[in-house]
Amino acid sequence: MGLIEYSDASPEVRAIYDDIxxxxxxxxxxxxxxxxxxxxxxLRRTWESIKQIMGPGALDPLxxxxxxxxVSTTNQCxxxxxxxxxxxxxxxxxxxxxxxxxxxxxxxxxxxxLASGYQVExxxxxxxxx
Amino acid sequence: MGLIEYSDASPEVRAIYDDIxxxxxxxxxxxxxxxxxxxxxxLRRTWESIKQIMGPGALDPLxxxxxxxxVSTTNQCxxxxxxxxxxxxxxxxxxxxxxxxxxxxxxxxxxxxLASGYQVExxxxxxxxx
Amino acid sequence: MGLIEYSDASPEVRAIYDDIxxxxxxxxxxxxxxxxxxxxxxLRRTWESIKQIMGPGALDPLxxxxxxxxVSTTNQCxxxxxxxxxxxxxxxxxxxxxxxxxxxxxxxxxxxxLASGYQVExxxxxxxxx
Amino acid sequence: MGLIEYSDASPEVRAIYDDIxxxxxxxxxxxxxxxxxxxxxxLRRTWESIKQIMGPGALDPLxxxxxxxxVSTTNQCxxxxxxxxxxxxxxxxxxxxxxxxxxxxxxxxxxxxLASGYQVExxxxxxxxx
Amino acid sequence: MGLIEYSDASPEVRAIYDDIxxxxxxxxxxxxxxxxxxxxxxLRRTWESIKQIMGPGALDPLxxxxxxxxVSTTNQCxxxxxxxxxxxxxxxxxxxxxxxxxxxxxxxxxxxxLASGYQVExxxxxxxxx
Amino acid sequence: MGLIEYSDASPEVRAIYDDIxxxxxxxxxxxxxxxxxxxxxxLRRTWESIKQIMGPGALDPLxxxxxxxxVSTTNQCxxxxxxxxxxxxxxxxxxxxxxxxxxxxxxxxxxxxLASGYQVExxxxxxxxx
Numbered sequence: 001m002g003l004i005e006y007s008d009a010s011p012e013v014r015a016i017y018d019d020i021x022x023x024x025x026x027x028x029x030x031x032x033x034x035x036x037x038x039x040x041x042x043l044r045r046t047w048e049s050i051k052q053i054m055g056p057g058a059l060d061p062l063x064x065x066x067x068x069x070x071v072s073t074t075n076q077c078x079x080x081x082x083x084x085x086x087x088x089x090x091x092x093x094x095x096x097x098x099x100x101x102x103x104x105x106x107x108x109x110x111x112x113x114l115a116s117g118y119q120v121e122x123x124x125x126x127x128x129x130x
Numbered sequence: 131m132g133l134i135e136y137s138d139a140s141p142e143v144r145a146i147y148d149d150i151x152x153x154x155x156x157x158x159x160x161x162x163x164x165x166x167x168x169x170x171x172x173l174r175r176t177w178e179s180i181k182q183i184m185g186p187g188a189l190d191p192l193x194x195x196x197x198x199x200x201v202s203t204t205n206q207c208x209x210x211x212x213x214x215x216x217x218x219x220x221x222x223x224x225x226x227x228x229x230x231x232x233x234x235x236x237x238x239x240x241x242x243x244l245a246s247g248y249q250v251e252x253x254x255x256x257x258x259x260x
Numbered sequence: 261m262g263l264i265e266y267s268d269a270s271p272e273v274r275a276i277y278d279d280i281x282x283x284x285x286x287x288x289x290x291x292x293x294x295x296x297x298x299x300x301x302x303l304r305r306t307w308e309s310i311k312q313i314m315g316p317g318a319l320d321p322l323x324x325x326x327x328x329x330x331v332s333t334t335n336q337c338x339x340x341x342x343x344x345x346x347x348x349x350x351x352x353x354x355x356x357x358x359x360x361x362x363x364x365x366x367x368x369x370x371x372x373x374l375a376s377g378y379q380v381e382x383x384x385x386x387x388x389x390x
Numbered sequence: 391m392g393l394i395e396y397s398d399a400s401p402e403v404r405a406i407y408d409d410i411x412x413x414x415x416x417x418x419x420x421x422x423x424x425x426x427x428x429x430x431x432x433l434r435r436t437w438e439s440i441k442q443i444m445g446p447g448a449l450d451p452l453x454x455x456x457x458x459x460x461v462s463t464t465n466q467c468x469x470x471x472x473x474x475x476x477x478x479x480x481x482x483x484x485x486x487x488x489x490x491x492x493x494x495x496x497x498x499x500x501x502x503x504l505a506s507g508y509q510v511e512x513x514x515x516x517x518x519x520x
Numbered sequence: 521m522g523l524i525e526y527s528d529a530s531p532e533v534r535a536i537y538d539d540i541x542x543x544x545x546x547x548x549x550x551x552x553x554x555x556x557x558x559x560x561x562x563l564r565r566t567w568e569s570i571k572q573i574m575g576p577g578a579l580d581p582l583x584x585x586x587x588x589x590x591v592s593t594t595n596q597c598x599x600x601x602x603x604x605x606x607x608x609x610x611x612x613x614x615x616x617x618x619x620x621x622x623x624x625x626x627x628x629x630x631x632x633x634l635a636s637g638y639q640v641e642x643x644x645x646x647x648x649x650x
Numbered sequence: 651m652g653l654i655e656y657s658d659a660s661p662e663v664r665a666i667y668d669d670i671x672x673x674x675x676x677x678x679x680x681x682x683x684x685x686x687x688x689x690x691x692x693l694r695r696t697w698e699s700i701k702q703i704m705g706p707g708a709l710d711p712l713x714x715x716x717x718x719x720x721v722s723t724t725n726q727c728x729x730x731x732x733x734x735x736x737x738x739x740x741x742x743x744x745x746x747x748x749x750x751x752x753x754x755x756x757x758x759x760x761x762x763x764l765a766s767g768y769q770v771e772x773x774x775x776x777x778x779x780x
Contacts, residue, residue, distance in 0.1 A: 229429035
C-alpha cells in the first residue's frame with residue numbers, strides 16, 4: 001500500500017505526524033506511522049496509546065524501551081527490533097545493556113519451554129501471591 | 131514425571147538445590163527446578179546460566195525480572211508468568227510498575243502485528259544504526 | 261532447494277498445478293506450490309486440504325481469506341501475509357476492510373497478553389457455554 | 391491480584407463498567423475487565439479501543455469476533471478463546487461456522503510453517519500488488 | 521462443545537474412530553478426536569493427514585513423535601505436549617531421550633531469539649546451500 | 651552492531667572461535683557467533699551449552715539437528731532455519747527426510763491450534779502417564 005509522506009498527508013494525518021515529531025523531539029517520521037496513515041483512526045489510536053504508555057510513569061522510559069525490544073525479539077518482528085533498539089539506544093541503552101537484554105530474552109525463551117515441556121505445576125506459593 | 135524433592139535427590143542435585151537457596155536467600159525450591167532434576171546436566175546448566183544472567187551486571191536485577199515477565203507474558207507461559215511475577219515483586223516491583231509492564235507488553239504485541247501486517251520496510255536510519 | 265517450474269515438473273505435479281490453476285481461475289502458480297513440489301505427497305495433501313477448507317461452506321470465501329491474513333499476521337509470516345492479502349483483495353477486501361482486520365488483529369494480540377499476564381481466570385459463564 | 395467487583399470499584403472504574411454493560415446490552419462484567427481495573431488507565435484505554443474497533447465499520451461484527459477467535463486460537467490464549475468464542479456465538483456464529491474458523495486457523499498455522507521452512511521467496515506479483 | 525463418545529457417534533464418525541484404533545493398535549480414542557468429531561470433515565481430513573505423515577517413511581516413527589513434542593513444547597500447547605509425550609514414550613522414548621529433546625528445544629528457542637535480536641544476516645554459504 | 655571477524659577478535663573470543671572450528675571440523679565461523687562476540691560472556695555460555703547439548707548423548711546428532719530445524723521453523727526464524735537446515739544436511743538429512751520434518755512440523759502446528767481452539771481437556775491416561 002506504500003507510505004504516506006508528510007507532503008501527501010491529509011491535515012488530520014499531518015497533525016498526528018506533527019505531534020509525533022514534537023513529542024519525540026525529532027524532525028522525521030519513521031515508516032511505521034507512514035504505513036498506518038492509510039487508516040487515520042488506527043494511526044491516531046495507536047499513537048495516543050503509545051504516547052500514554054511510553055510517557056512518564058512508574059517505570060523509567062529506558063526500561064520501557066528495553067521491554068519493547070524484549071517482546072519484539074521474542075516475536076521475531078524485524079521492523080520492531082530495529083526501530084525499538086534504535087529508540088532504546090537513544091534513551092541511553094549501552095552495548096552492555098543491550099547484551100544483557102538479549103541474554104535475559106534468550107534465557108526466558110528457553111526456560112518458558114522447559115517449564116511447559118516438563119508440564120510443571122505452579123507452586124502454591126506463587127498462586128497465593130499472584 | 132513428577133518432582134524430585136530434596137530428601138529424594140542425589141548428592142549432585144542437592145548441591146545445586148543448596149546453591150539455588152543460598153543464592154536466592156530462601157529456604158525452598160520451586161517446582162521448576164524439582165522437575166528439571168530428572169536431568170541433572172540440564173538442571174546444572176540452566177541454573178548456572180540463570181545465576182550468571184540474573185546476577186549483577188549492567189542492568190538492575192528488577193529490570194531483568196520485569197523483562198523476564200514481559201517475555202513470559204508474550205509467550206503466555208502460565209508457570210513462568212506466575213514465578214517471575216513473584217520474583218519481580220520480591221525484587222521491588224510495585225502494582226503500578228507491574229501495570230506498566232503489562233501495558234507495554236500489550237502495546238508491543240499489538241504494534242508488532244501492525245508492522246508485520248502492513249509489511250513495513252525498515253527505515254534506512256534504523257539499518258545504519260543497528 | 262529452489263522452485264519446480266511447470267515445464268520441469270513430473271506428470272503427477274503437473275496435474276496438481278493444473279488443478280490449482282483451474283480451481284483458482286488463474287494461469288500461474290505461486291512460489292509456495294513450486295517449493296512444495298519437491299515433496300509431491302505434501303503438495304497433494306496440502307492442496308487438497310486448502311481446496312476443501314477454502315471452498316464453499318458456512319463462511320464467505322472473503323471471510324476465510326481475512327482469517328488467513330489474521331493468522332499469518334499474528335505469526336508474522338512474510339510470505340503468507342503477502343500471498344493471502346493478495347488473495348483477500350482478489351476476493352473483494354477493500355482498503356477499509358484490510359484496515360479493520362489489522363486493527364482487530366493488533367487488539368487481539370494485545371488483549372491476549374493482558375489476559376495472560378494478569379492471570380485472568382475463565383468466567384463460569386464462558387465455561388458452561390463453551 | 392484478584393478481581394475488582396462493581397461494589398468495590400472506584401467511581402472512575404464503575405463508569406467504565408457501566409459503559410461496558412450498556413454497550414454490550416448485558417448486566418455483568420467478565421473477569422478480564424475486573425482484572426484490568428487494578429490499572430484504571432489501561433482499563434479505560436483498552437475498553438475505548440475495543441469499543442471503537444469492534445463497533446460498526448467496514449466489517450460485520452460477527453466477522454470481527456471470528457477474527458478475534460482466530461488470533462486467540464493461534465496464540466493459544468485459553469481465556470481469550472473462551473471469551474471470544476462466547477462473544478462470537480452471541481453474534482451469530484453457528485457450530486458449522488466455528489468449525490470452519492478452526493479449519494482455516496489450523497491450515498493457516500500449518501502453511502505458515504511450510505512457507506517458512508521451505509524458505510519460499512515472495513512472488514513478484516504479490517509484491518507489486520501489496 | 522463437549523466430546524462425542526463412540527456410542528453417540530454417527531456411522532461416519534465411528535468408521536474413523538475404528539480406523540484410529542486399528543491403526544494405533546489401541547482400544548480407546550483420545551479426547552482430541554472426540555472433540556473434532558463435531559466436524560466430521562475436519563475429523564476425517566486431520567486423521568487421514570496424521571496417518572499419512574506419521575506412517576512409514578524416511579524418518580523413524582519415534583523421531584517424528586519427538587519432533588511433534590518439540591513443536592508442541594515450543595507452542596506451549598498443554599494438550600499436545602501431554603498426548604505426544606505419551607505417544608513418543610510408547611514409541612520408545614526413554615527419560616534420557618526426553619531430557620535431550622527438552623534441552624534442544626530450550627536451546628533452539630534461546631538461540632532463535634539471539635539470532636533475531638542481534639539481527640544476524642544469513643551467511644552466503646547457507647543461502648547457496650539452502 | 652556488525653560482525654567481529656577473527657582478525658579483529660580479542661584473544662578470549664579467538665579461543666572460542668578456535669574451539670567452534672575444531673569441534674565442528676570446519677575452517678570458518680558463521681555470522682551468529684560473530685554477532686554474539688560483542689558479548690563474550692554470552693558467546694562463551696551459548697557455545698558451551700550448544701556444544702554440550704548437541705554432542706554425544708541419548709539421541710543421534712542428526713535427530714537433534716532436525717529437532718532444531720523443527721523449532722526454528724515453528725518460530726519462523728529465517729537465520730536459524732537456514733543455518734540448521736545446512737547443519738542437518740551436513741549430518742545426513744536427505745531431501746526426503748527434510749520433507750518429512752516439514753510435514754510433521756506443519757501438521758503439529760495445525761493440530762496444536764485445533765486442540766486449543768476446541769478447548770480439549772487432557773485425557774486422564776495422559777496425565778497419569780506424564
